Amino acid sequence: MDTIRRALRDIWIVFWYRLEINEIDNSDCIDMDYSLYKRWQKKYEHQKSVAFAFVTIESVKSERMLVVDELQVLNNRDKGKGLGSYLIRQIIKNAAKRQLPVSLFADPGGVGGIRFNTEELTNWYGRYGFAKEGGKLVKRP
Numbered sequence: 001m002d003t004i005r006r007a008l009r010d011i012w013i014v015f016w017y018r019l020e021i022n023e024i025d026n027s028d029c030i031d032m033d034y035s036l037y038k039r040w041q042k043k044y045e046h047q048k049s050v051a052f053a054f055v056t057i058e059s060v061k062s063e064r065m066l067v068v069d070e071l072q073v074l075n076n077r078d079k080g081k082g083l084g085s086y087l088i089r090q091i092i093k094n095a096a097k098r099q100l101p102v103s104l105f106a107d108p109g110g111v112g113g114i115r116f117n118t119e120e121l122t123n124w125y126g127r128y129g130f131a132k133e134g135g136k137l138v139k140r141p
Contacts, residue, residue, distance in 0.1 A: 051083040
C-alpha cells in the first residue's frame with residue numbers, strides 16, 4: 001500500500017513540478033544540482049525553485065560517494081507535500097545507476113523554518129535506507 005501511495009504522490013509531483021538536474025564535471029568531483037520548479041510558471045521569469053538538493057560525487061576516505069551537501073524545501077506552504085521525499089528518491093536512483101553509496105548529515109537547519117529536529121530527520125532518512133556510519137548517514141547500494 002505504501003508503494004502505491006508513493007507512486008501516486010510521485011505522479012502528482014511530476015504533474016505539478018518540473019525537475020531539473022544540472023551536472024558539472026570538475027577535475028576532482030562531479031557537482032549535481034537538483035531543482036524542482038512549478039511547472040506552469042514560465043522559465044527564466046524570476047522563477048525560483050520550491051525545493052532543491054546540492055549533491056557531489058567525490059572521494060571520501062578513498063571511497064567514491066555521492067554526498068548530499070544540502071536538501072531543502074524552501075517554503076512552509078510547500079513542506080509536507082512529498083517534495084523532499086521525491087528529491088531523495090531521485091538522488092538514490094541516480095546513485096544506484098552509478099553503483100555509489102549516498103552520504104549525508106542530518107542537519108535540520110534551513111530556510112523557511114525547521115520541520116524536523118535531528119532525531120526526526122535521522123528517522124526520516126532511515127525510511128529511505130540510510131544508516132548511521134560514524135557521524136553521518138549512509139545508504140549503500
